[in-house]
Each structure stands twice: as C-alpha cells, then as structure tokens.
Amino acid sequence: MSDLTPEDQGVLDDLTAATAARRDVDPRHRDAARAAFTWLTVDAELMELTYDSLDEPSAVRGSVGAQPRALAFTSRTGSLEVEVDGDRVRGHVVPARAVTVVMRNAAGEMAEADSDEDGMFVLMGTLPGPVQFQVRGDVSGTTSWVRL
Amino acid sequence: MVKERCVPSEDPWPAGGTDADTATLVGEALRGSQPAWDQLVERFLPLVASLMRRYRVTGADADDVNQTVWLRLVEHLHRIDDAQALPGWIATVTRHECFRVQQQRGRSVPTDPQATATFDRPERAADLLEELLAAERHTALMDGLLELPAQRRELLLLLTEDPPLTYAEISRRCGIPVGSIGPTRARALQQLRRTRAFRRLTSPHPDGSHR
Numbered sequence: 001m002s003d004l005t006p007e008d009q010g011v012l013d014d015l016t017a018a019t020a021a022r023r024d025v026d027p028r029h030r031d032a033a034r035a036a037f038t039w040l041t042v043d044a045e046l047m048e049l050t051y052d053s054l055d056e057p058s059a060v061r062g063s064v065g066a067q068p069r070a071l072a073f074t075s076r077t078g079s080l081e082v083e084v085d086g087d088r089v090r091g092h093v094v095p096a097r098a099v100t101v102v103m104r105n106a107a108g109e110m111a112e113a114d115s116d117e118d119g120m121f122v123l124m125g126t127l128p129g130p131v132q133f134q135v136r137g138d139v140s141g142t143t144s145w146v147r148l
Numbered sequence: 149m150v151k152e153r154c155v156p157s158e159d160p161w162p163a164g165g166t167d168a169d170t171a172t173l174v175g176e177a178l179r180g181s182q183p184a185w186d187q188l189v190e191r192f193l194p195l196v197a198s199l200m201r202r203y204r205v206t207g208a209d210a211d212d213v214n215q216t217v218w219l220r221l222v223e224h225l226h227r228i229d230d231a232q233a234l235p236g237w238i239a240t241v242t243r244h245e246c247f248r249v250q251q252q253r254g255r256s257v258p259t260d261p262q263a264t265a266t267f268d269r270p271e272r273a274a275d276l277l278e279e280l281l282a283a284e285r286h287t288a289l290m291d292g293l294l295e296l297p298a299q300r301r302e303l304l305l306l307l308t309e310d311p312p313l314t315y316a317e318i319s320r321r322c323g324i325p326v327g328s329i330g331p332t333r334a335r336a337l338q339q340l341r342r343t344r345a346f347r348r349l350t351s352p353h354p355d356g357s358h359r
Binding site for chain 1: 282
C-alpha cells in the first residue's frame with residue numbers, strides 16, 4: 001500500500017477514532033436520548049436545582065452514606081426541598097402551602113402526595129431512573145430532572 | 149447556504165453526521181422536530197459516552213447519567229443562545245452527573261483544588277477540554293465526509309472498519325480495483341482535508357487555543 005503523508009495518516013487515524021466513537025455508543029443510550037425529546041415543554045415554570053448534597057466535598061459530608069441525599073429546587077415563586085429516606089422521599093415547599101407534589105420518571109411512572117399546611121409531604125416509594133417533581137397549587141413549578 | 153440533510157441509508161452510522169449546523173438543529177428541535185433532535189443526539193452522544201467511560205461510570209449508572217443529561221438538555225434547549233457553547237454545556241452536565249454517581253457510590257473523586265472554578269468555567273478544565281477537542285474534531289471529520297463523492301466516502305469508511313477489512317473485501321464492497329485503493333485513499337484524504345467542515349476546524353479559534 002502506498003505510503004501516506006504524516007498529515008493524511010493523521011486524518012485517517014482521527015477518522016478511525018471518530019467512526020469507532022460512533023460505533024461504540026450503546027444503542028440503549030441512543031434510544032433513551034431520543035426518547036427524552038417527548039419531555040420538551042415550553043411553558044413549564046422551571047424549578048432549578050440549587051442544592052445537591054452530593055456536591056458537598058466528602059470531608060464536609062462525613063462518611064459516605066451517613067447523610068441522606070438532599071436536594072433543593074428554586075423558582076421565582078418558591079422552592080422545594082426533598083430528602084431521600086430509604087424508599088421514601090420526604091420534602092417541603094416554601095412558602096408553606098397545601099399543594100400536590102407529583103414525582104415522575106421519563107417512563108411516565110408517578111407517585112403523588114399532598115402537603116400539609118406547613119408544606120410538608122412524604123412520597124411513598126421511589127422510581128427507577130431520573131425523576132422530576134411537579135408542584136401544583138399556590139406554589140407551582142416543575143423541577144429539573146435529577147437522578148436520586 | 150445549502151444544507152445537506154439526507155444521509156444515504158447505506159451509510160454505516162445511524163441517521164446523523166449531517167452538516168446542518170448545530171444552531172439550525174436546535175431551532176428545529178425547539179419547533180418540535182424529532183428528526184432534528186435525533187441528529188443532535190447522533191452528534192453529541194459519542195461525547196457523553198466517552199466522558200462516562202473516562203469517569204468509569206458503567207451499567208445502570210451510565211443509563212441513568214445518560215438519560216439525565218438528555219432530559220436536562222430538553223429542559224435547557226430554549227435557553228441555548230450560542231450553539232457553539234452546546235458541546236461544553238453537555239460535557240459539563242455529563243461530568244457533573246458522573247461525579248455525583250462517584251460520590252454516591254463512595255468512590256473517590258479526583259480532588260481538584262479549583263473544583264468550584266472548574267464547574268463555573270468548564271471549558272478550562274483539562275479533562276473536558278481534551279474530550280471536547282476530540283469530539284469537535286470527530287464531528288468535523290464526519291461532516292467533512294458528507295462533502296465527499298459517495299465512492300470516496302465509502303472507501304474511507306471501509307478503511308476505518310474494526311477489525312480491518314482486506315483490500316480484496318474493500319475492493320468488492322466499493323468497486324475500486326485493489327491496485328487503485330492506495331491512490332484513491334490518498335486523494336480522498338486530501339479532499340477531506342480541503343472540505344468546508346475540516347477547514348472550519350483548523351482555522352484559528354477566535355479566542356485562542358488551549359488554555
């Protein structure tokens with residue numbers, strides 16, 4: 001085979017890496033990525049993730065697993081704080097209101113709970129895969145997707 | 149500017165690798181186009197996959213991280229003002245989710261004294277920069293391929309097969325005599341280096357190179 005210039009050989013090597021990177025993609029990951037598009041909404045009031053206990057340095061969190069996973073989401077109208085406690089998700093909304101909180105995953109599975117007048121609620125059970133929370137009531141919004 | 153949106157079905161990678169620019173695809177996806185979204189997925193999924201490999205996130209954790217990244221992108225899509233920043237955004241979210249998985253699994257996370265600054269300015273983190281540059285180069289090469297005549301594109305793709313094909317097999321599949329494969333390969337690579345997509349890549353970056 002005729003020799004290639006170093007530049008051409010470099011391009012061929014990169015091309016080989018590029019096609020390999022595309023072939024190495026897990027088809028399940030492609031399917032999940034494509035399916036995510038069904039969650040495109042333009043009108044939802046987004047409650048953004050503003051705190052995740054996993055982002056704390058390990059030294060601050062103490063021994064791994066000692067602390068429950070805690071998350072906070074905030075929108076212009078209020079915030080939602082949740083804590084994963086085994087197979088329950090406890091949380092509260094601020095300002096304190098009686099609202100309905102729905103937790104759902106991308107497969108459309110849901111769990112739902114009403115908060116008391118202090119804004120406290122408990123969702124029984126967790127769901128597989130990333131989830132988002134929807135708050136319906138005087139405080140309302142939909143959170144970012146998170147892996148619990 | 150004419151956008152080549154159709155990929156011949158015989159191309160060996162699934163729908164994707166068009167030279168429609170990312171900004172166009174984002175705009176079309178926001179108007180509800182699933183095909184445009186699928187092309188964004190083809191373009192950036194290898195970046196997500198390579199970062200997950202780099203941070204050794206596998207199995208069910210990788211499924212969850214991958215799904216989280218794409219759901220976040222759907223949620224974030226309407227706020228993308230600069231399509232150029234999209235690969236950096238995807239890489240940052242992927243890396244962050246990989247770090248969270250590692251924390252959760254009790255694995256040590258590489259300590260970075262400037263960790264906070266790193267999340268603020270992801271494009272300055274060395275590990276991300278490396279993956280981003282590779283991904284950008286790969287995308288440009290795949291886009292460049294689409295500017296080549298079909299037979300040359302086919303030849304280059306056959307030459308990148310793993311495991312490698314014999315020249316007899318390559319000759320049979322693309323109809324080029326064995327003795328012409330070498331010279332055709334050289335011409336095809338030179339042509340690839342002259343494509344718009346490839347020249348865009350090698351032209352100097354407006355804000356400097358590696359930082």
